[in-house]
Amino acid sequence: MEWNWLMSERASVRSVIIVLVVLVSAIAATVVLAQQQTTDSPLTGNWVAPSPSNDGYVRKTYFNLKQEGAKISGTIRATQFFYTIKESTGGPDGFTLIASMQDGKSERRVQYEGKLVGNELHIGRRARPDAPITEQVAQRAPDGEGALPARIDPPALHKVKDNGLARTPPMGWNSWNKFAGRVDDATVRAIADAMATNGMKEAGYVYVNIDDTWEAGRDAQGNIQTNKKFPDMKALADYVHSKGLKLGIYSSPGPNTCAGYEGSYGHEEQDARTYAAWGIDYLKYDWCGARTLYTDEEMPAIYQKMGDALLKTGRPIVYSLCQYGRLDVWKWGADVGGNLWRTTGDIRDTWDSMSGIGFRQNELSQWAKPGHWNDPDMLEIGNGGMSDTEYRTHLSLWAMLAAPLLAGNDLRNMAPETMAILTNAEVIAIDQDKLGQQGKQAWKSGDQEIWTRLLSGGATAVAVFNRGKEETKVLVKWADLGLGKKKNVRDLWSHQDVEVAGAESSVMVPGHGVVLLRVK
Numbered sequence: 001m002e003w004n005w006l007m008s009e010r011a012s013v014r015s016v017i018i019v020l021v022v023l024v025s026a027i028a029a030t031v032v033l034a035q036q037q038t039t040d041s042p043l044t045g046n047w048v049a050p051s052p053s054n055d056g057y058v059r060k061t062y063f064n065l066k067q068e069g070a071k072i073s074g075t076i077r078a079t080q081f082f083y084t085i086k087e088s089t090g091g092p093d094g095f096t097l098i099a100s101m102q103d104g105k106s107e108r109r110v111q112y113e114g115k116l117v118g119n120e121l122h123i124g125r126r127a128r129p130d131a132p133i134t135e136q137v138a139q140r141a142p143d144g145e146g147a148l149p150a151r152i153d154p155p156a157l158h159k160v161k162d163n164g165l166a167r168t169p170p171m172g173w174n175s176w177n178k179f180a181g182r183v184d185d186a187t188v189r190a191i192a193d194a195m196a197t198n199g200m201k202e203a204g205y206v207y208v209n210i211d212d213t214w215e216a217g218r219d220a221q222g223n224i225q226t227n228k229k230f231p232d233m234k235a236l237a238d239y240v241h242s243k244g245l246k247l248g249i250y251s252s253p254g255p256n257t258c259a260g261y262e263g264s265y266g267h268e269e270q271d272a273r274t275y276a277a278w279g280i281d282y283l284k285y286d287w288c289g290a291r292t293l294y295t296d297e298e299m300p301a302i303y304q305k306m307g308d309a310l311l312k313t314g315r316p317i318v319y320s321l322c323q324y325g326r327l328d329v330w331k332w333g334a335d336v337g338g339n340l341w342r343t344t345g346d347i348r349d350t351w352d353s354m355s356g357i358g359f360r361q362n363e364l365s366q367w368a369k370p371g372h373w374n375d376p377d378m379l380e381i382g383n384g385g386m387s388d389t390e391y392r393t394h395l396s397l398w399a400m401l402a403a404p405l406l407a408g409n410d411l412r413n414m415a416p417e418t419m420a421i422l423t424n425a426e427v428i429a430i431d432q433d434k435l436g437q438q439g440k441q442a443w444k445s446g447d448q449e450i451w452t453r454l455l456s457g458g459a460t461a462v463a464v465f466n467r468g469k470e471e472t473k474v475l476v477k478w479a480d481l482g483l484g485k486k487k488n489v490r491d492l493w494s495h496q497d498v499e500v501a502g503a504e505s506s507v508m509v510p511g512h513g514v515v516l517l518r519v520k
């Protein structure tokens, strides 16, 4: 019995040893194989390059690479983009990747250049072929980290009920044009202070809108968090409301915003509830990261989702669609609950950008109506890139277009002339006319254009634009504008009634300038 036991003990010791030997050799073989793999194809793997912002939010670029001999394939995920590598040259000591993604109807291509330095990947891209490379340092990341989330199919389309807001084009301020990623709580409060006291509020500007870069990640329950720049959004909303103003915020239907911050993807209702709980009055919803998961044709359903979510909160929240005018958004923006929709790419503070956008809006006039507006983007008035004459054209043109008037400059210290332009009550009255009819081009000859806009009470706004550089005389033939019998004319920039006798008037219009008239 005892002997037997001893025998079986010896047998089990032996089998344990055998199992151990097998295990150890298996592990050793795996290690050798893995080593061989990293030496044969050291670029293979998931790499992450973090770029921290001063607000505590860390944007991460993921390079998920597979190296097979001289070929590198895989994907690159950066801010709002997700690229597939199409071509590669070189190897660990220096390589170039050409990657591309489908963005609506167009293809986006990027080129990255990199090399392996020890255990790090030094990799970067040039903004232009002749620009210096902006290098990032990537470390190995666990498999799957940074992968695109699974696609949630868009809902079936239905008509979202009108929220009853924005019966005239929204007016206010937005942080992006002047402050971009530098906007913070203190700045927003100071802007609200300025707006409430410097005449802007009296002129009709109400919304104080925070654009991109306020976001952090999400908590364990999936609630969106604010980053260091915005310690307490509810307190900020209370403050802005205490000034008799309203607070706006920004997000994206994608996993990431344009600046690469956290988007609302998969959290639409939850985010809408958070905004309502904070006391938010306006949402700008920017396509950006959604392009990694959806086609342009799916935009209406995706925008409808947030339209529904906002309505469901029960709080009046103006809904601003920002998808750069793709898929003829003016034809469906109102149906998905939109109060306004961007009709173009981003404005810049230059004459070419502003006038290019503004004068291109002629075809869209039929789609604007109370509650639902074409949005040719925010104002650049006072940002310094144009002359005051050009800024007067900017406001006049936006007023003729019944466009939202969102100042984009630093309202805390404005030149008197900037202030006078932004608060010209007679021009604002054109923009805010309750008939809500967008103006149209009525006449054009070379660089000179006359636009008209029908106003409530039978008046008409007439804008004589000179897109040329030199001061020019323009002959206004009243009958051609359908204004033969109307002769009560007021100049809305000189604030004077104008004597008009006869069928024609000649007006001198400065280069890049405007003469804006109200005719009754």
Ligand code: GLA
Pocket (backbone or CB within 6 Å): 176, 211, 212, 257, 258, 259, 286, 322, 345, 346
């Ligand atoms: C896009 C929008 C801009 C602004 C930025 C923020 O470019 O068109 O108006 O919101 O994103 O990242």
